[in-house]
Amino acid sequence: MSTSAPDAHVIDHFFSAPSARQDRWRQLHTVARAWAKGAEKRRVVEAALDEVGVIEEFHAFPGQQLMTALRERLQSDDAGGFAPLAQRISLATITGNYKHDAKEWQAIDASLAEPADLLPSSLGDAQPHRPYFELLVLTPAPAARWPHIAAEFRRLRRPEDAFVYEAVLVGSLEDAICAAVINPDIAAVAIYEGFALKSRHDAPVLRNVLAAQQPTLAKADDADVALRLAATLKQTRPDLDLYLLSDRKVERLAGDPRAAMIRRVMYQIEEPLELHLSVLEGIKARFETPFFDNLKLYAQRPIATFHALPIARGKSVFRSPWIRDMGQFYGLNLFLAESSATTGGLDSLLEPTGTIKRAQDMAARAFGADHVFFVTNGTSTSNKMVLQALIAPGDIVILDRNCHKSHHYGLMLCGAQPFYVDAFPMAEFSMYGAVPLRTIKQALLDLKAEGRLYRVKMVDLTNCTFDGHIYNTRRVMEECLAIKPDLIFLWDEAWFGFARWSPFLRPRTAMGAAADIEAWMKDPGSLTQYERQHAELGAKPSTEALLDTRLVPDPRAIRLRVYQTNSTHKSMSAIRQGSMVLVRDVDFHTVEAQFHEAVFTHASTSPNQQLIASLDVARRQMELEGYGLVMNAIEIALDIRREVNTHPLISKYFSIVGADGMVPKEYRTSGFTDFLTPGLRWDDQLRSMREDEFCLDPTRMTLVCGTAGFDGTGFKGLLAAEYNIQVNKTSRNSVLLQSNINNTRSDVALLISVLLKISNGIETRLQHGGEEARRTLAARVQSLMKDVPDLPDFSRFHETFRGDAGKATPEGDIRTAFFAAYAPEQCEYVGIDSPECDRRLREGPEMVSANFVIPYPPGFPIMVPGQVVTEETITFMRKLDVKEIHGYEKAKGLKLLRADALMHGRGTNVLEAGRKKPRAA
Known part of the structure; x- marks a missing residue:
């Protein structure tokens, strides 16, 4: 080209x-x-x-x-x-x-x-809708032979084959990589040794990416080139089955540790039927859904139920004149596949040993984890399970203050001491970004200076955030491990599970980064890197030097312990509340028993069978077509960004914030600005993903509606009520659009047409309303876009709830404060607009929150139990124009712990004080 x-x-x-x-x-x-x-x-x-x-x-x-x-x-x-x-x-x-x-x-x-044997005439034989995929064949054969090679593969087809495929033939390393990148239907690759390196076509961006490897590849022998290519393909698409065919000593080649990623090494002179059968077997291994397959068989059996689930088998539904419509709506199979039994071929989610265990093991393989646990109560429960299993009372957890409430409640239940760290603020949109690495390192170093680093058990962060901020997960973990080598990491990736199937996003996932760190630890050069930096920093480096340096951990000391929670239902084809816990923990064997106890604590003893099956099926889909689905979701998002921001009328009132508007410049050292910057090439985005401290998930789009005079909540309601468009998260002046594997280009067309209708409506009102209408809109826009409240950072815990915390560190006892509020006589209410509130802010005594206060939007706790209420927090609440604030009753006011129930010395147990028996009359 x-x-x-x-x-x-x-x-x-x-x-x-x-x-x-x-x-x-x-x-x-x-x-x-x-x-x-x-x-x-x-x-x-x-x-x-x-x-x-x-x-x-x-x-x-x-x-x-x-x-x-x-x-x-x-x-x-x-x-x-x-x-x-x-x-x-x-x-x-x-x-x-x-x-x-x-x-x-x-x-x-x-x-x-062409002759009949060169046509795929057997596509429709016996099973007209067998799943179809494509096999990439990298061959040194001349291009003139390729149609005949493809025909040879077709002649191997049999009616009993469960799948059907077509061969895509290429002759060079570069073409093989190109094909794997742009063709999502490719599910397996057969590599015949002796292929060329250079493409017949001009692919300058690809050559730039491969430039560093080319000299090595050119000098290596055929086997080495093939193995390096296999590694590149696996890095790009881990879902691919790879087959290497050689005419040399395949026994020795198969024993090469680098060949572990190859499904099978074969002698290429042998019968090609063996390759054909191996390819089909590889697809079958991913197509299998152990629990779902078993549940379908169970539903076909004639079973009499004498257990406590009347809805099983559907008799109570279909024989009823009153609820038969529910059966007709959902269909018979839903009820035939229900049971509360864990025998007769079914399995237990609490202690799986059969098909659920196999399904979880297959999910672990797919997601790059050592272990996977299915959860049927949502990622809120997944987070609590992980925290209970790993955190003991008194442990310190470094926690993003504006993470999902399940983390705060989980730490409260564990009795941990949260060390809250704040993300960078985005006041113009009334939202927070993510927590800068420097802030996290500062927290660890402060605790070290206080002699309390040994108490720190975990760093708990959200990746990606609701609004799309993605951490440089590898860098965060490596630099934290350089300060404390045995830290545990919990990455809440509720919205990011799909990222496993994007080569751009995968390295930024918890499991992707953990795999990269493990590979780095095995490289002899890792110790050299550490020792060089250790010598440069000296024996006692200053705090500033440690903060300013990209720290390298000691690979000999690292205990890599990484947990990822994943709302499968939020980005994959799972039923609502379907979640997974992914584990890559070198010390998991030491906590496995308590992890199971946490499962017993939080999981229902009556989990939904259909939900478990959907987790199994979601894994199958992503392994076999996830790469293409995620690619489409990203393209959908780019289409929306482009159409909104370039439309001559829509862009007058609406805009989608670019990466440069969502991520401050100091966190984008690559210079990347936005996905649609003129002249952008995908290697620019790759560099940003590799280097920048934070980057933006392209599938998450902050649509600014305040410039059209709409607050986020009102605009969300308008889209749903008038135009049948649903969105989830809002801010003061924006709504969040998410593209996912379910979206089509028709969805984009609907959204754009609706935004155009709304924009035309605004234009019409302004034309008919004259100067008064323009002033009204300008005032509304000013209120939404300029007169925004500053976001309140975490203030501090009251001294009563500081326990044995360090003098210069802010951790506190959230559990005691939470349960102190269970004693009504220890609580009071103060209205945020009352004179009493202003007086208390000026003169005291300090107001201390008795519970969590969480406005929606923005959805993060602006107060936690035991936190001192400040003027910044009250000002923020007064300017909020949202209807939903969890933990706050407008008629009563803020629920506070009474000043006379709080002692100003540390260690006072207000919980015990609240339990004193009432004095006899």
Whole structure:
């Protein structure tokens, strides 16, 4: 492809490859129709076909026969035959009909057809809708032989095969990587030794990415090149099954530790049927859903139930004249697959030993974890399970103050001492970002200076945040481990589970970063890095030196202990409340028993079978098509950003905040500004993901509506009530849009049309209302966008709840404060707008919160039990215009712990004071 073309880097444009392919086919069809009508020149059609041609070499469909037919009709000036064939191919790429209909692969003119064995005629044999995938074959054979090689694979098909595939043949390392990147249908790769390195096509961005490896690759022998390629493919797409075929000593090659990522090493001269069967077996290993498969079999059995679940088998529903409609709505299978039994082929979620255990093990493989636990009560419960299992009373946990409330409640239940750290504020949107690494390091170093570092057990952070801020998880863990090598990390990735299937986002996940750290620890160079830095810093480095240095941990001392909670239902095809706990903990064997106790504590003894099955199925889907689904979700988000921010009318009233507006410049050392910056290439985004302290999840979009005069809550209600568009999170002047694996381009079109209607409505009101209407809108915009309250940071715990905390560190006893409020005589209420509130702020005594106070939005606790209430917090609450504030009753006011119930010396047990027996009358 010529680098002078408008989209010269389309092969390398990671985010939009699938939709760009479809767009190019539509464009080809459009110009072909114009050519057929005499309204377009042949050379325009030829240019469009050339642009499509290179991309199609990395896909099985339309294949050589159809591409040849198109070129021949073009050369013979057959505009009438070219246009309908281009239309049919274009439609097939969109609908996917070619995956089960062999006729889609055939040219209209039978005289142009290849021999029958070169066509995928067995696509429809026996099982017309068998799942379809594509096998990438990297071969040193000349390109003229490729159609016959593909035909050989087709001849191996049998009616009893559970799946059907087509081969995509390439001849170079670069083309293999290109194909894996842009073709999400590729599920397995067969690598034949002897392939070339360079692509036949111009792919400058790809060459930039590979530049550092090329000298080594060029000098290495064939086996070394193949293994390095395998590593690159696995790094890009861990979902791929890899097969290496060699004509040398395959026994020795199979024993190479680097070959562990390869599913099978084979002698390439042997019968190709072995490769065919191995490929199908590999897909089957991922397609299997042990619990779901078993539940389907269970539902087919005639079973009499004598347990406490009347709805099982559905008799009480379908025989009832009053609730039969529920059965008709949900269908019979839902009830046939219900049971409270854990025998007769079913398994127990609390102590799984059968199909649930196998399903969890398969999920661990898919997510890159050592262990996975299914949770049916949402990630709120997952977080509490992890905290109870790992944290004991008195342990210190460094915690993002504005994380999900489940973490705060979990620490309260554990009796831990939270050391609250604040994220950087984004006052203009009434939201917080993420916690700077320097802040976390400062907390650890302060505790070290107080002689309390040994009490610190965990760093607990949200990744990514509700608004899309992603941590540099590897850097955070490495620098924290350099200060305390046995720290445990809990990463709440409730909204980020899908990121495992994006090569851009995966390194920023907890499991992805843990894998990278483990690999680094095994590299002999890691010790050299540590020793060099240790020598540079000296024996007693200053706090400032440690804060200013990117710290390298001692690989010999690290105890890598990483936990990730994952709301599977929030980004994958699981039923609501489906969650997973992912574990990569070198010391898990020492806490496994207490982890199971935490499961027993929090998990229901009657978990929903359908929910467990959906977790099993969600894993299957992501392993087999997650890469393409996530790529589409990112492309959907980029489409929305582009259309909103460039539309001449919509952009007057609405905008989506760029990465530069969501992440302060000091945390973007790569210089990355936004996904749609002119001239951006995907390697720029890759560099940002690799280097920046924080980056932005492209699928999360902050849509500013305050500039249109809408507050977030009101605009959310308008979208739902009037236009059937649902969003979740809001702020004072914005709503959060999320793209996911469920969205289509039709959804984008609906959103844009609705924003246009609303924008037109504003324009009409301003035209009819004149200057008064413009002043009213300007005042409203000023109120929402400029007169915003400052966000309150965590103040401090009252001295009563500081216990044995360090003199210069802010941790406190949240549990005692929480339960002190259970004694009504120890509590009082003060209205935030009352004169008494102002007097207490000026003169005292200090007001101390008796509970959590959580406004929605923004959804973080602005007060926790035992926290001293400050003027900043009260000012923020007074300016809030939200209806929902958990923990606050407007009629009563703030619930406070009474001043006379609080002693100003540390260690006073107000909980015990509240339990004193009342004095006898």
